[in-house]
Amino acid sequence: MKPTTPRTENHGIVVDSIAAPRRSLRIACVTETYPPEVNGVATTMARFVEGLHRRNHDVQLIRPRQATSQAAEQQPGFHEVLMRGLPIPKYPNLRMGVPSKRALVKLWSTHRPDVVHIATEGPLGWSALQAALHLKLPVCSDFRTNFHAYSKHYGVGWLHRPIMAYLRKFHNRTQATMVPTEALRRDLETAGFRHVSVVKRGVDTERFHPGFRSDELRRSWGAEPGDLVVGCVGRLAAEKNLATLSEAFEAIRRFDARARLVIVGEGPLRAELQARWPDAVFAGQQVGHALSAHYASLDLFLFPSLTETFGNVTPEAMASGLPVVAFDYAAASQIIQHGRNGVLVRMGDNSAFVREAVATATQRASREAMGRAARDAAMRLGWDGVVARFEAVLLHVMHGAEHGAAMPLVDEVMQTPLA
Template identity: 55%
Template structure:
């Protein structure tokens, strides 16, 4: 276990700090938040922390609770609309109050902002257990892409209220620290993201896979990885690829992921390879076997796929915010354009598509950059942040136990 040092000014932590991590999503679900949390939980366990994971029981669960090497509390959940395979946790105030009164955690960390998360913050505040939170997803921005833009302001207000009930909110970029601070969020701290450079590696490039995609030996594989959903701005991927095809008839579009737009994309771009959801080595081979990664989303808090593409040695083009703003230097280790500049995005995509040497140099530089972004350093930073929150003690400002998002804690 990594030493948990203490000073005369602060209490010395227990020999095994017990942390209850509450989340609506966790593997086997496939998304960036689930993957990030798995890395964090595994890393904390490896460092000797006593972890409890509180999450909804997922339809895809195939292993019993506790089989992962840490304590799990599985609660009721419901299917998340328009997100097949994902569920959100129902309020569980009574269950958590019993669990945490019986075996009190030293700190509660709430990773998602649904009803389960609200219950967890309420119970932690009631029991005077220090509570921290994560801001992983711009749910308020998503509303405009699903025909409920009128909900953006109420959702934003709920998220702000939710996070201001915790002692500290952790976000993945310094840019998001500033943005949330301007919106009235208090006590926001940046903790970055890492990438598994052993898994995502240029050496996984597969000529057999490229042949399966229908590519000629020197053909151009343009890839997009992520959920096939409106918030990912995939229309710009299609427009950029159409412009590329006018210059490179040997180009092929590879869409990795699944979601509500799959059928629409198949009709709109019948020549595209719809690879579906891919996992681990298979996913890594899809990245490494590609030549140009396009990521025009503007709704990410980070975008783990950016680091995965870079680690795979793939030339990456993205808007200059979130992960790209933190890690990509334009035309040095990738390419970035100003957010919302669709014409600039398409022009840069063409520039990269027609210049094989430039694309290769940027991909090699991207790999070198990714090699310095280890998960070990990220987990150490997260562990230190949780320890500081434990030392400070207590919630930021306890709320009445009966108060909740709709007037009730449950």
């Protein structure tokens, strides 16, 4: 997703009170993933970059080069800086940055930003933090991926404490750490993280819409009119708790032999899962209109992951008119009202997840009513207000650095003039 031409927007009384008076900033955004890479961090960062650009800020995007032939995009108010990167083991389509402090110090000495925002905590993110501190630049960060939670799924649970120590050290050297949910803010503050602020995420309700439902696509999955199609979208990896998805669908099939399972995504477990689930449809990675159609052509969305910081697929599925069965945390706990627009299951209770999946799958009228309510709930999650809150935190970080003040919590940010 690339920034578009800047335009003036009327975001309503609340947002205008947050953003006014607003000055144009020079913002350096550092991320180790960005479209066309497909993941929640890349998608969200593109939304923030585009939103800041539309609000007349000058955005410098710093990220790894994704292909040797890739050229940096330059346009008024938007400047890409492509750094050297390396493939991530087991994820050849993703790249991580390499240590680049010297290059960033040189860049920011001649093109000094007003504030630096770091989206990822990898080698490029660490280099950006060191360069910003060296040049005494205001800097804030995102806590977006549960690296500490992932460790136990790869046989290295003993790394939990050192990983958390690194993340705490990283984020506590910034003036603010943004998280997408209040629950995650409480967890991090309990773990010793300081200046944690909630900046929620939005969903594109035009891109994800029930109108993209495709009978032709459903037929290609072997589904006839009236057949139940259950699906999941995400990375095919150990941390996604896909064994519970399998158990839930097998239970559904005992009640409805014609039910189909569609898996959208790629990952290191794909070959193993295909061998284990020969009747499932593995659609691979989908983007753009194809992804919209895959969502909208499902009837029920099962999301068994236990390691999300947010889980963009939850609001995307809801915007597509689907009831979601998910564990009661991250995005699900924020936007699902149990029994009304989806189903919430107590964290870690896999047996309850299976029971709720079966109950939802086998009650068509209730399922379809929840899908309509899910769409209505998603309509209230627009990106404009989310970007305005992101902007407000950036401004407070910059003003706090200028005046030697600590970063206030997000609820204080929302009530404080940004003069």
